[in-house]
Amino acid sequence: MTWKYAVRECRMHVVMSVLCLVQAVFLFAVVIGLLSVFMARYSGYQPVRKLLEQNGFISNMVSSVHLEGDAEGRQVHSSEAYEEMLKDARVYGQYRVHAFVRDDQWVAEAREEDVFHSNMRAYDDEWIQGFVPRLQSGKWLEQENTEGRWLEAVVLQSSDRYKTGDTVYLDNNSMTVLQTKIPIKIVGIIDRNSDIIYKSNGRGYMDYHLLFGNMAEETEGLDIISNTNSSYMSETFFVSKRNLDSVQEQYVDQEAEENLSENYENVPSTGKTIFFTELEGVVLIVMDRDCPQEVFEYNKNRIAQISQFHFLHDLDYIKKNTWHSIMTGISDIIPAGAGMLLFTIISFVTLSTLMYQKNMRKYSIYYMYGLTWRGIFRIHVLYISLIVFAALVLGTVVAHVAGYFGIWKKIAVQIGVVQMGGCFAVMMVLLLSASLMCLSLVKGRSAKEILQEVE
Amino acid sequence: MICLKDIVKTYNKGKSNAYEALHGISMEIGDGEMAAVIGTSGAGKSTLLHILACIDGYDSGEYTIDGEEVGKISERQMAQERNEKIGMVMQDFALVEGFTALDNVMIPLDFADRKRHRKRKERRERALEMLELVGMAEFAEKQTNNLSGGQKQRVAIAWAIVNDPSIILADEPTGALDSATTREIMKVFRDLNEQGRTIIIVTHDPEVAEECSRVIRIEDGRIVNEDFDNVD
Numbered sequence: 001m002t003w004k005y006a007v008r009e010c011r012m013h014v015v016m017s018v019l020c021l022v023q024a025v026f027l028f029a030v031v032i033g034l035l036s037v038f039m040a041r042y043s044g045y046q047p048v049r050k051l052l053e054q055n056g057f058i059s060n061m062v063s064s065v066h067l068e069g070d071a072e073g074r075q076v077h078s079s080e081a082y083e084e085m086l087k088d089a090r091v092y093g094q095y096r097v098h099a100f101v102r103d104d105q106w107v108a109e110a111r112e113e114d115v116f117h118s119n120m121r122a123y124d125d126e127w128i129q130g131f132v133p134r135l136q137s138g139k140w141l142e143q144e145n146t147e148g149r150w151l152e153a154v155v156l157q158s159s160d161r162y163k164t165g166d167t168v169y170l171d172n173n174s175m176t177v178l179q180t181k182i183p184i185k186i187v188g189i190i191d192r193n194s195d196i197i198y199k200s201n202g203r204g205y206m207d208y209h210l211l212f213g214n215m216a217e218e219t220e221g222l223d224i225i226s227n228t229n230s231s232y233m234s235e236t237f238f239v240s241k242r243n244l245d246s247v248q249e250q251y252v253d254q255e256a257e258e259n260l261s262e263n264y265e266n267v268p269s270t271g272k273t274i275f276f277t278e279l280e281g282v283v284l285i286v287m288d289r290d291c292p293q294e295v296f297e298y299n300k301n302r303i304a305q306i307s308q309f310h311f312l313h314d315l316d317y318i319k320k321n322t323w324h325s326i327m328t329g330i331s332d333i334i335p336a337g338a339g340m341l342l343f344t345i346i347s348f349v350t351l352s353t354l355m356y357q358k359n360m361r362k363y364s365i366y367y368m369y370g371l372t373w374r375g376i377f378r379i380h381v382l383y384i385s386l387i388v389f390a391a392l393v394l395g396t397v398v399a400h401v402a403g404y405f406g407i408w409k410k411i412a413v414q415i416g417v418v419q420m421g422g423c424f425a426v427m428m429v430l431l432l433s434a435s436l437m438c439l440s441l442v443k444g445r446s447a448k449e450i451l452q453e454v455e
Numbered sequence: 456m457i458c459l460k461d462i463v464k465t466y467n468k469g470k471s472n473a474y475e476a477l478h479g480i481s482m483e484i485g486d487g488e489m490a491a492v493i494g495t496s497g498a499g500k501s502t503l504l505h506i507l508a509c510i511d512g513y514d515s516g517e518y519t520i521d522g523e524e525v526g527k528i529s530e531r532q533m534a535q536e537r538n539e540k541i542g543m544v545m546q547d548f549a550l551v552e553g554f555t556a557l558d559n560v561m562i563p564l565d566f567a568d569r570k571r572h573r574k575r576k577e578r579r580e581r582a583l584e585m586l587e588l589v590g591m592a593e594f595a596e597k598q599t600n601n602l603s604g605g606q607k608q609r610v611a612i613a614w615a616i617v618n619d620p621s622i623i624l625a626d627e628p629t630g631a632l633d634s635a636t637t638r639e640i641m642k643v644f645r646d647l648n649e650q651g652r653t654i655i656i657v658t659h660d661p662e663v664a665e666e667c668s669r670v671i672r673i674e675d676g677r678i679v680n681e682d683f684d685n686v687d
Contacts, residue, residue: 001565012553362551368510369614370538370566372530 002375005366006382013355020351020387021394024430027344028395028423029402034330034337035419036399041326044195045208051130052208053319056089056286057300060199060210060310064279067306075278076306078241079124082279085306086299088291092126094197094281097244101168101184101237119234120153120170121198122241122277126284131211133196138164138188141240148250151243154188156196156215157235162186170275178274180251184237192216198236199281207322210311211282241277248274279307286315341426345433352384352434356441377438384434388427395423457484457507457622457653462516464502464676476502478676479516484655484669486621489648491667492657499676500657501626507655508543508624509533520622538566542615546627548607550599556610557582557595563618585613589643605636612643616652623647625656629663641666 010017045052052058064076066085076082079093097120123141132140141154151170155162162168169181190196195212255274285303287296303312356363363376396415403413464477476499484490492500505511506518509525518525520540525533543549550559560582564573573581586592589609599607608628615623625644629637641663648654656667664670672680 004565365549365551366562366566367534368508368537368543368549369563370534370618372534374530375534375566 002378002382005379006386009355009359009379009383010386013358016351016355016358017387020348020355020384021391023344023348023351024388024391025394025398027341027348027426028392029398030337030340031422031426032396032399032413032415032419033402034333035422036403036414038326038330039414039416039418045322045326047131048197048208048211051092051126051284052211052315052322054284054286054315055289055291055296056284056315057303057312058210058315058318059283059285059303059307059312061279061281061283062308062310064307075276077273077277077279079279079283082283082285082306086285086302087295089285089287089299091124091279092130092284092286093124093241093279094127094283095122095241095277096280097122097239098276098278099170101170101235120237120239120275121281122239122244123197124241127197128240131197134191134194136189136191138186140188141238141243148246150183150185151239151247152187153184153237153239154190155186155235155237156190156192156198158192158215159234161235162189164189178255180254182247182251182274184239190215190238196238197282205321205325206313207318207325210313210318244275244277284315345429348430349433349437353437353441356380356438360441377435380438381431381435384431388430392423392427456486456519456521457655458517458519459483459507460517462503462506462513462518464499464506464511464513468514476676477506477513480673480676480678481516482671482678484653486653487648487651488669489644489654489667490656490669490671491664492655492671492673493659493661493664494673496659498673500673502676503673504624504626504655504657507622508541509537510543534566538563539618540620540622542618542620542623544608544611544615544623544625544628546630548599548604548611548631550607550611550614552600553598555596555598556586556591556602556613559599559610560585560614560617563614567618582613582617585617586610588616589613604631605633605639608632608636608640609643612640612647616647620652622653622655625654627658628656629658629660634662637663 064082066072066074066076066081071081076085077095079091082091082093083089096118098118099120100118101120128141135154138154141152150167164186166186168184168186170184171178171181193214193216195214197211198213252274285299287299300312300314303309359380363380366376366379367373399413400415401407460481462477462480463475465473465475467473480499480503492503494500502511506513513526520536525536528536537543551562554562557579561578564578564581567573583592583595586595589612591606591609591613594602594606594610599610602610608631612628615625623644628644629640632640637660644654644656645666654667656663658664670680671678
């Protein structure tokens with residue numbers, strides 16, 4: 001019954017309904033457009049927001065060394081070791097692993113010429129959980145139990161050499177030959193165009209883009225100049241540092257066994273590791289929010305002392321720059337947008353109230369013949385809702401069309417949860433304000449009074 | 456049975472222009488009666504009728520329909536009473552403009568309690584039946600704004616009786632009609648009364664009052680005279 005009478009209202013007030021509809025369509029289209037701009041910029045930041053919105057530093061490290069103790073002068077090989085040199089800090093590291101994966105012939109030739117290139121990198125858990133690059137196939141790294149017998153890797157490659165599901169073997173980046181071949185199961189292939197947290201190629205940004213490298217961009221020139229890409233970029237194996245450590249633990253004794261391995265002297269001297277790792281690439285050093293300023297400053301100075309890096313920035317500075325670049329342009333039009341929203345709401349509510357007032361006689365008759373005010377109110381709200389819903393659909397179409405034909409330059413119109421959420425919020429504001437106005441017209445008056453008034 | 460006891464109604468209560476329209480009205484109207492409420496303009500007869508129709512409230516007193524006190528029932532129940540027990544005919548016909556005669560008559564059926572489970576086709580048939588009863592079947596698909604006063608009043612009566620109410624209240628139902636049409640409309644009311652319905656007509660037309668078996672005269676918000684044996 002409510003539906004029937006609400007639809008009838010639409011038919012009976014075509015002009016008013018169309019006026020309301022046009023206003024609401026315009027409003028929804030603008031809301032979708034604005035939120036699309038915001039989301040296009042925010043979507044890149046959102047996955048790493050948790051990582052970056054902490055207290056601390058971001059650095060693109062080249063190398064780090066121990067300045068004192070037994071390890072003095074040696075490279076820092078783990079985030080734990082780096083943390084020990086700082087105060088109350090946690091380090092989310094990336095590592096260059098002195099190991100490589102290639103076919104036997106290539107390995108033999110490399111050994112002969114004593115030319116090796118590492119093509120393996122390891123991530124601390126925080127990076128693995130913090131950001132998942134776009135994959136061409138397979139899955140991203142996990143900290144699942146591999147019983148320490150094999151490594152799981154995802155591969156970034158410029159060719160199609162490896163596929164998900166392949167098993168390859170790891171070799172040592174040195175003249176010594178490994179006793180055992182350590183298997184690597186390829187669980188995923190990274191999309192060549194995907195951003196990855198690797199060696200930052202920040203592209204001149206001073207915001208969250210600093211985190212990322214992009215293989216396609218980095219090798220674009222190389223592809224044109226030469227057929228041979230830089231060797232380390234032709235394929236890179238990404239593994240979990242935790243996975244790497246547990247695999248080493250399984251194979252280390254075997255490798256250290258005299259007479260069986262050429263590696264037996266090397267292994268104990270590196271603290272029972274087969275593959276040497278060094279902190280390199282984008283590293284986060286974070287502290288608690290309430291950490292004293294002195295500790296913050298101490299750590300900053302300490303990092304400068306023990307590490308070489310391409311950059312070292314405060315995370316708060318990066319966060320500030322990031323929000324600034326996301327909101328550039330948007331913040332300028334927010335007052336205009338809010339003004340327009342307010343104007344549209346006021347005129348929409350006015351029109352809706354006028355319609356309600358115009359209908360008061362009819363609604364009083366409905367009341368006389370057995371409908372409660374609540375029931376009448378439901379009819380009116382459903383009628384307004386039909387207009388608003390139709391406006392939402394049309395507004396979405398208008399936004400799409402405007403984007404498609406380039407009427408809104410540089411706006412990639414997207415219809416996502418946020419855009420729909422924004423429209424839903426606007427829809428609620430419209431409906432609530434229209435409803436409250438209509439309620440105030442009836443409040444405390446009898447049907448007879450209303451009927452007499454409108455006569 | 457309709458029973459009013461000491462009904463007081465004040466307009467603009469609490470304001471400087473407050474005035475008491477009904478000063479303790481008490482009366483009983485039995486089932487199947489046909490009563491006229493007469494009085495001068497502003498005497499309170501329309502106010503009384505609107506209270507009886509449950510579309511206006513009262514400040515004190517007691518109003519019962521078939522033993523059920525109206526003041527104590529919920530808004531929903533009251534709406535149900537208006538829909539099922541009471542049929543209302545207004546001087547200005549109170550039809551929805553832009554609707555056809557049939558659409559208008561179907562409104563109370565659409566609003567009727569869902570327990571009735573009447574299908575659209577059944578509701579339509581019932582509405583047509585009522586229009587037939589008041590001689591308006593051929594105008595069923597006509598918009599009410601294109602009907603004459605008498606035709607509109609017939610539609611309003613069809614509308615009032617479509618849910619088969621036991622009480623029909625009419626506020627100056629012939630006020631806007633010529634004498635020939637008035638006679639026709641009064642015949643419809645008499646027929647409805649003969650079918651056992653209680654009819655209460657507010658009028659200042661003595662000819663209309665003469666058609667009723669009981670006449671209640673109101674002056675200044677009080678019942679001043681009741682004639683229980685108006686028609687021979």
